Amino acid sequence: xxxxxxxxxxxxxxxxxxxxxxxxxxxxxxxxxxxxxxxxxxxxxxxxxxxxxxxxxxxxxxxxxxxxxxxxxxxxxxxxxxxxxxxxxxxxxxxxxxxxxxxxxxxxxxxxxxxxxxxxxxxxxxxxxxxxxxxxxxxxxxxxxxxxxxxxxxxxxxxxxxxxx
Numbered sequence: 001x002x003x004x005x006x007x008x009x010x011x012x013x014x015x016x017x018x019x020x021x022x023x024x025x026x027x028x029x030x031x032x033x034x035x036x037x038x039x040x041x042x043x044x045x046x047x048x049x050x051x052x053x054x055x056x057x058x059x060x061x062x063x064x065x066x067x068x069x070x071x072x073x074x075x076x077x078x079x080x081x082x083x084x085x086x087x088x089x090x091x092x093x094x095x096x097x098x099x100x101x102x103x104x105x106x107x108x109x110x111x112x113x114x115x116x117x118x119x120x121x122x123x124x125x126x127x128x129x130x131x132x133x134x135x136x137x138x139x140x141x142x143x144x145x146x147x148x149x150x151x152x153x154x155x156x157x158x159x160x161x162x163x164x165x
Contacts, residue, residue, distance in 0.1 A: 023094075024094050024095070024096060024097055024099070024100040025090065025094045025100065027097075027100060028090070028094060028100040028101075028103060028104050029088060031104055032084075032088060032104055032107050032108065033084070033088065035104075035108050035111075036080075036084040036107075036108060036111045037081065037084065039108075039111060039112065039115065040076075040077065040080040040081060040084070040111075040115065043076075043115050043119070044073050044076050044077060044080075047072075047073075047076070047119060047122075048069055048072075048073045051069060051072075052065060052066070052069055054123075054126070055068055055069050055126070057130065058126050058127075058129060058130040058133070060133070072122060076118060079114075079118060080111070080114065080115060080118070083111065083114050084111060087107060087110060087111075088107075090103055090107075
């Protein structure tokens with residue numbers, strides 16, 4: 001009794017049933033997840049690999065830069081994949097493939113904008129931190145001053161030299 005009921009429920013939930021065409025919305029969701037996750041992984045690995053030199057320059061310590069890089073990558077994954085899953089749901093009625101592609105392109109476009117904004121914010125704040133660190137390093141003189149130079153009163157303005165006769 002229970003087996004037949006469970007089988008009937010599972011059969012009703014089966015989206016991939018033979019002979020029944022799959023809803024375009026389901027295809028759109030699958031493609032959206034595949035493209036978004038692929039883009040997120042690709043951007044994260046590219047930024048991680050190429051950003052190590054910048055982070056080492058910013059923090060002045062290779063070991064600290066590597067640890068910060070790992071933390072940035074993890075935060076990047078969490079933010080982007082969280083955004084992808086929150087925005088996956090679509091309230092639109094999708095009747096055909098063209099509507100599915102239009103909705104998919106707008107969703108993937110939003111993911112790309114979020115990826116770009118997060119990258120820009122990372123570079124902006126790390127650049128500010130780096131400038132502040134460089135300013136601190138430059139403002140400290142290498143040796144304390146040995147004395148002061150005397151202040152001379154300003155010289156009066158001199159006119160043109162007298163003409164020779």
